[in-house]
Amino acid sequence: MGQHQLSDHTTLRLGGPAPLWLSHTHDADWRDLARAAGAHAELPFTLGGGSNTLAPDQGTTRPVIHMATRGIRTRHLVDGQVAVTVAAGHPLTDLVAHTVAEGLSGIEYLGGIPGTAGAAPVQNAGAYGQEIGDTLTAVIAHDWTTGRTARVPVAECRLDYRTSVFKQELGRWTILSLTLHLTRSTVAAPVTYQHLATALWAPLGSRPPLAEAAAAVLHDRAERGLLLPETGHDARQAGSCFLNPIVTDDQAVALRSQGAPVYRTPAHRWRASAGWLLEACGYRPGAEVTRGVRCSTRRTLTLTAQAEATAHDFRTALEAMAANVRTVAGVDLHPEPVFV
Ligand SMILES: Cc1cc2nc3c(=O)[nH]c(=O)nc-3n(C[C@H](O)[C@H](O)[C@H](O)COP(=O)(O)OP(=O)(O)OC[C@H]3O[C@@H](n4cnc5c(N)ncnc54)[C@H](O)[C@@H]3O)c2cc1C
Known part of the structure; x- marks a missing residue:
């Protein structure tokens, strides 16, 4: 335990001290760590790579459990299916690269999403028409309300567009590992996104070679400002700042x-593009929204923190953007990042 700053552990590089810092590095130590965290009056906050987290300037008095476990295990099933179990702290990009290299299809379009595997079910991370929930078969999670660690059946995960029970009941769960059922295949899942089809020079619906599809995703993400740069104007960000909203008929x-x-x-409702709505309100790539908070130079839907920005400024920017969209289009936008 030591004095950690949340700004050192979030991709926005915002957030104050977290005096109760618990790093989870070995599965075998979970029981002790859970006992230490559970002894505290407040529910712990589970932190992965911090790429979808807005942490407050004043920090938090909650215990912060930093997921740093690593490891991928595979088990062969029947009919070319392979069960892949991954530790929650394992980087998602590494998991995708590993499974593609092993000739396993199912998460090849999720490359380039920063953060940990354990956070992926939280908002049912997805891209290019693929979501982690498509192949998820089991989650082992600790329930802080009962103090028990158990298998959460996928049917109880309530996976939907960028949400799940883990996001709806934020703070209740810490995911320790997850299992995916992937398929041995030389080709990728069908291409359903025009951007990707263009990058691959392939028609929609085609099934490109697995490794080519995964490489095309990274290429397309780089082209469209969807990768996390290490330095520069767009380096401090949490990806898309709003969910695509449900709209009426x-x-x-x-x-x-x-x-x-x-x-x-899939539930026969309409969903609009948050990025389009923001642009309809006049926001543009690179535009300043509030002091020190700008749209990324590559896409309006990504907000970036500049040197002088605070978490308060970032939140103010989100509120200002949502208020403008409400006034102009009558549509409510909801932030995608989680507030600690
Ligand atoms: C450049 C960029 C591109 C992105 N592109 C995409 C994209 O294409 N698709 C997409 O879905 N997302 C995208 N994101 C958002 C983000 O990367 C994902 O949501 C990712 O899954 C978050 O992982 P993380 O480990 O960083 O989560 P964190 O930010 O650490 O946590 C996010 C939330 O999950 C909870 N959480 C984290 N780990 C656990 C755990 N083990 N158990 C329980 N709760 C946990 C946290 O408490 C918090 O509520 C992008 C972000 C960036 C910066």
Whole structure:
């Protein structure tokens, strides 16, 4: 335990001290760590790579459990299926690279998403038409309300667009590991995104070679400012700052008539593009929103913190953007990053 600053552990590089810092590095130590964290009056905050977290300037008095476990285990099943179990602290990008190198299809389009494997089920991380929930079969998680560590059946994970029970009941769970069922395959899942189809010179619906598809994802993400740069104007960010919002039938018709992308969800509702709505309000790549908080130079939907920014400024920027969209389009935007 020591004095850790949340700004050193979040990609926005914002956030004050976390005096109760517990680093989880070995599975075998979980019981002791859980006892230490559970003895505290406040629920712990579980932190992975900090790439979807906005931490407050004043820090937090909650115990912060930093997930730093590593490891991937595979078990062969029938019909070319392979069960891949990964420790929660393992970097997601490394898991994707590993499974692609092993000739396993199922998460090849999730390359380039920063953060840990354990955080992926929290918002059902997804990209290019693929979500972690598509292949997730089991989650081992600690429930802080009961003090028990148990297997959470996928049906109880309530996985949906950028959400799950772990996000809806934030703070209740710490995911320790997850298991995916991947498929041995030389080809990737069908391409459903035009950007990717273009990058691959392949038609929509085609199934490119697995490694080529994974490489094309990284290439396309780099082209569109969807990778986390180490330095520069866009280095301090948490990816998309708002979820694509659900809109009413009337709003969908109105937005469509203005050329906005609107798509049908599996639950037969309409979802609009948060990025398009922000641009309709006049926000543009590189634009300053509040003091020290700017849209990324590559895309309006990503907000970046500059040298002088505080977490308070960042939150103010989110509120200002959401208020503008509400006024102009009558649509409520919800932030994607989690507030500690
Ligand atoms: C450049 C960039 C691109 C991105 N692109 C995408 C994208 O394409 N698709 C996408 O879905 N997301 C994307 N993101 C958002 C983010 O990377 C993902 O949500 C990622 O899964 C977060 O992982 P993390 O370990 O950094 O989570 P953190 O920021 O550490 O945590 C996020 C939330 O998950 C909780 N959490 C973390 N670990 C655990 C655990 N083990 N158990 C329980 N709760 C936990 C935290 O308490 C917090 O509520 C992007 C972010 C950036 C910066």
